Amino acid sequence: MESMRVAVVKVFLGLLLMLGVGGPLLAGQSAMAQTPAVAGQAERLSALEKQVAANTAAAASAQTAGDNGWMLVSAALVLMMSGPGLALFYGGLVRKKNVLGTMMQTFAMMAVITILWALVIYSLAFGDGNSFIGGFGNIFLHGVGSAPGVYASTVPSQTFMVYQLMFAIITPALISGAFAERMKFSAMLTFTVLWTFVVYCPMAHMVWGKGGLLNAGMGGRIPCLDFAGGTVVHITSGTSALVTAIFMGRRLGFPKEPMPPHSVVLSFIGACLLWVGWFGFNAGSALSAGTLATAAFVATHFGAAAAAVGWSAAEWLRQGKASALGAISGAVAGLVAITPAAGFVTPMSAIWIGLLAGVFCYFMVVKVKSFFGYDDSLDAFGVHGAGGTLGAILTGVFANSAVNPILGAGKPIGLLEGNGGQVLNQLIGIAIAMSISVVGTLIILFLVDKTIGLRVSEDEERDGLDLSQHGEEGYDWAH
Amino acid sequence: MQKIEAVIQPSKLDAVKDALVEIGVNGMTILEARGHGRQKGHTEVYRGREYSVDLLPKVKLELVVADEQVDEVVQAILTAARTGTIGDGKIFISKIDEAIRIRNDERGEIAL
Numbered sequence: 123m124e125s126m127r128v129a130v131v132k133v134f135l136g137l138l139l140m141l142g143v144g145g146p147l148l149a150g151q152s153a154m155a156q157t158p159a160v161a162g163q164a165e166r167l168s169a170l171e172k173q174v175a176a177n178t179a180a181a182a183s184a185q186t187a188g189d190n191g192w193m194l195v196s197a198a199l200v201l202m203m204s205g206p207g208l209a210l211f212y213g214g215l216v217r218k219k220n221v222l223g224t225m226m227q228t229f230a231m232m233a234v235i236t237i238l239w240a241l242v243i244y245s246l247a248f249g250d251g252n253s254f255i256g257g258f259g260n261i262f263l264h265g266v267g268s269a270p271g272v273y274a275s276t277v278p279s280q281t282f283m284v285y286q287l288m289f290a291i292i293t294p295a296l297i298s299g300a301f302a303e304r305m306k307f308s309a310m311l312t313f314t315v316l317w318t319f320v321v322y323c324p325m326a327h328m329v330w331g332k333g334g335l336l337n338a339g340m341g342g343r344i345p346c347l348d349f350a351g352g353t354v355v356h357i358t359s360g361t362s363a364l365v366t367a368i369f370m371g372r373r374l375g376f377p378k379e380p381m382p383p384h385s386v387v388l389s390f391i392g393a394c395l396l397w398v399g400w401f402g403f404n405a406g407s408a409l410s411a412g413t414l415a416t417a418a419f420v421a422t423h424f425g426a427a428a429a430a431v432g433w434s435a436a437e438w439l440r441q442g443k444a445s446a447l448g449a450i451s452g453a454v455a456g457l458v459a460i461t462p463a464a465g466f467v468t469p470m471s472a473i474w475i476g477l478l479a480g481v482f483c484y485f486m487v488v489k490v491k492s493f494f495g496y497d498d499s500l501d502a503f504g505v506h507g508a509g510g511t512l513g514a515i516l517t518g519v520f521a522n523s524a525v526n527p528i529l530g531a532g533k534p535i536g537l538l539e540g541n542g543g544q545v546l547n548q549l550i551g552i553a554i555a556m557s558i559s560v561v562g563t564l565i566i567l568f569l570v571d572k573t574i575g576l577r578v579s580e581d582e583e584r585d586g587l588d589l590s591q592h593g594e595e596g597y598d599w600a601h
Numbered sequence: 602m603q604k605i606e607a608v609i610q611p612s613k614l615d616a617v618k619d620a621l622v623e624i625g626v627n628g629m630t631i632l633e634a635r636g637h638g639r640q641k642g643h644t645e646v647y648r649g650r651e652y653s654v655d656l657l658p659k660v661k662l663e664l665v666v667a668d669e670q671v672d673e674v675v676q677a678i679l680t681a682a683r684t685g686t687i688g689d690g691k692i693f694i695s696k697i698d699e700a701i702r703i704r705n706d707e708r709g710e711i712a713l
Contacts, residue, residue: 380652382645447647488649501648 182276189276192411193285199402200288204295205229207399210392211454212299215500218384219586220303221596227298227310231291234311235318239287243318247326248273248286253335253343255324272332274409285406286326293322293355299500300363301576303381304373304583307591309574313366313566320562321362325354325555336551339528346551347521347528347535347544349418350407352462352514353555360507361559363498369567370576372497374583381499386447393450397426400457404464417525418464422457425464425476429456432480440488448484455483455505459513463520466528466535471520475513483509511552518548602697602710603671607662608636608690609682614660620681621664624673627713629664639687659690665697667710 209225216224235243245260260266263283271279294314301310328334329348336353338345348354373381383389405419433452434444459479460472467475487504498504521536521544523529534541570576577583582590589595609617614631621629635656642655666674675692683689702712 377650382647382650382652386647441646441649443646445646451648492649 185276186270189274189410189412190278190281192415193274193277193281193406193409196402196406197281197285197288199399200285200292200406201232201399203396203399203403204288204292205232207392207395208292208295210388211396211450212302212389212392212500214385214388214390214392215299215383216302217381217586218597219588219595221384221388221588222594223307223587223591224298224302226307226592227302227305228292228295230307230311231295231314234315235291235294236287238315238318239283239290243290243323244283244287246319246323247290248283248331250332251327253333254328256327256331273330276410282409285409286330289351289355289403290318290322290326293351293359294318296355296359296502296506297363297366299502300367300498301370302499303587304370304577306575306578307587309570309576312574313570313576316566316570317362317563320566321358321558322354325358325558328554329354329551336547336554344547344550345529345544346514346547347466347517348462348514348551349465349517350404350461352458352510352517353551356458356461356506356510357514357552357555358559360503360505360510361556362563363502364496364507365560365563366567367496367498367503369564369571373499374580376497377492377495383447390446390450393454397453397457400426400461404461408465414465414526420469421464421467421472422460424469424472425460425479426453426456428473428476429453429459429480429483432456432477433484434480436481436484437488451487451501451505452480452484455479455509458506458509459483459516461510462514463517466517466521466526468520468522468525471522475516475520478516479509479512482512514548514552515545518545602665602700602713603668604663604665604695604697605671605674605678606693606695607678607682608634608659608692609662609678610684610689611658611660613682613684613689614662616681617662617678620677621674624670624677626664626666626670626674629662632661632663634659634661638691657688665700665713667713 205225205228209228212228213221213225240263242258242261244263244266245258246256249256249258249260251257263280266279266283268278268280270277271282273279274282294317297314297317298305298310305313328336328342329346330337332340334340334342336342336344336346336348338347346353375381400422401419404422405415408415408418430449430453433455434449437448438444456476456479459475460467463472463475483505486508487501491498491501491504517536519537521539523531523533523535523539526535527533529535529541535544537545567576578587578590607617611633618629636659637655637657642653642657645652645654662678664674671694675694678692699708700710700712701708
């Protein structure tokens with residue numbers, strides 16, 4: 123009887139509900155009437171779950187905001203290294219009839235490589251592919267949007283894409299220091315574009331691309347440590363610079379005619395902009411705004427300072443004076459050498475790397491170059507090739523698992539921690555970077571020389587690149 | 602009429618100009634120049650490569666004055682431009698046949 127009554131009441135209540143007369147209210151009352159304790163807990167649980175989900179989303183959004191903010195600033199800083207940084211640094215080192223031509227060689231990369239990056243280069247460097255090169259999956263930036271990609275989980279893949287673009291711009295621009303004052307503008311454009319495809323894409327993919335042969339963090343077979351581009355940027359550009367300088371021959375009149383820098387002041391400003399921009403280059407390579415970015419930032423600064431001291435001391439001892447050009451050259455050499463090591467070493471190790479790089483690059487530029495007699499006009503090899511190689515080796519020596527446990531928690535990384543094999547891996551990475559650079563650069567130089575011709579005519583070289591290649595002059599003394 | 606050409610240290614230009622204006626010299630031409638005498642040059646070193654810079658920046662004054670004013674002008678330049686060290690420069694004096702004012706075709710000393 124009792125159950126019958128309950129059933130009737132339920133049906134009645136159900137009808138009321140269906141009619142929608144005070145539905146929610148009554149439904150709540152009936153539930154509470156039946157099992158008040160359990161229902162209350164379920165409700166609190168679901169409210170908590172909602173709260174946790176909202177908190178997680180807020181935390182993720184905050185981290186994205188922080189990381190993305192730093193990565194966008196870093197991308198802008200790295201672009202600042204090209205123009206104005208490198209353009210001023212190199213522009214001041216040439217004779218005044220070539221100042222605009224030299225600056226244009228860097229600026230042209232900012233425009234041309236950017237367009238090609240969007241069309242196909244990004245995909246070849248960072249798209250899914252094999253161990254050596256990426257595929258065509260991301261051509262025309264297909265699939266590169268606001269969602270995070272495989273490389274950086276907290277920033278839009280577009281941020282990662284545009285950040286990496288800035289590296290692809292400055293790398294071929296660095297080579298221009300070797301062929302300064304004598305290459306045709308058309309030949310230079312063709313050379314650098316082909317070089318980016320043949321040398322930069324495979325190197326970037328091997329070291330940083332997903333599944334790349336040398337990628338230490340993403341399953342490479344030969345884990346080579348290169349935090350921000352010691353092999354990808356500096357060894358490739360520096361080695362290619364040496365090959366280009368030898369292939370093209372010396373400038374007219376070298377070394378008999380005096381060819382001093384026309385404005386160390388411009389170079390000075392450029393080098394200081396490079397130093398500041400390098401924080402984006404190295405600390406940005408953490409791909410987030412966390413503690414690793416701080417470690418890389420600090421190592422970068424200490425490395426640059428120590429190398430400026432190292433170069434200046436060597437110069438002071440050997441030549442009796444510490445020059446402004448020497449100090450800034452040393453700082454750049456230190457920044458180059460600390461690039462592969464930045465996110466792996468302690469500040470004290472960074473000072474050692476910087477000191478060694480400053481002294482080593484001084485001897486490469488001052489002694490070794492004049493011994494062999496090649497005309498690496500602005501010392502792209504002596505600074506970037508030599509500094510990059512030394513830095514890559516020393517990264518294998520000083521890398522510290524407390525700074526960056528990239529091989530797994532507690533596993534030793536560098537030689538000083540007891541992992542001697544890492545230096546070997548570094549040497550393999552260096553050998554691969556140098557081989558690709560030598561072979562690729564030689565083939566491209568040969569092709570461009572046979573088709574367009576690499577060098578300007580002797581008359582054009584005497585007139586200077588500003589007038590002969592661009593129809594203008596950097597300094598107009600008449601008006 | 603005589604032409605006085607004086608090659609002096611750039612830092613002494615203002616002093617020489619003031620001295621000349623004081624003794625009533627009306628006009629002069631100033632050229633930025635490079636050169637060396639017994640001073641020779643100096644050596645600069647860029648990334649280990651030595652360059653000897655033998656042409657140093659100088660200022661050259663040119664002024665044409667009446668014969669009777671020459672001694673006074675030369676004395677004014679000597680006094681104002683002298684530092685007593687090597688590299689102070691030189692004064693050259695030569696005869697001028699004619700001076701012509703382009704504006705109104707005046708000739709001779711009146712054109713100075």
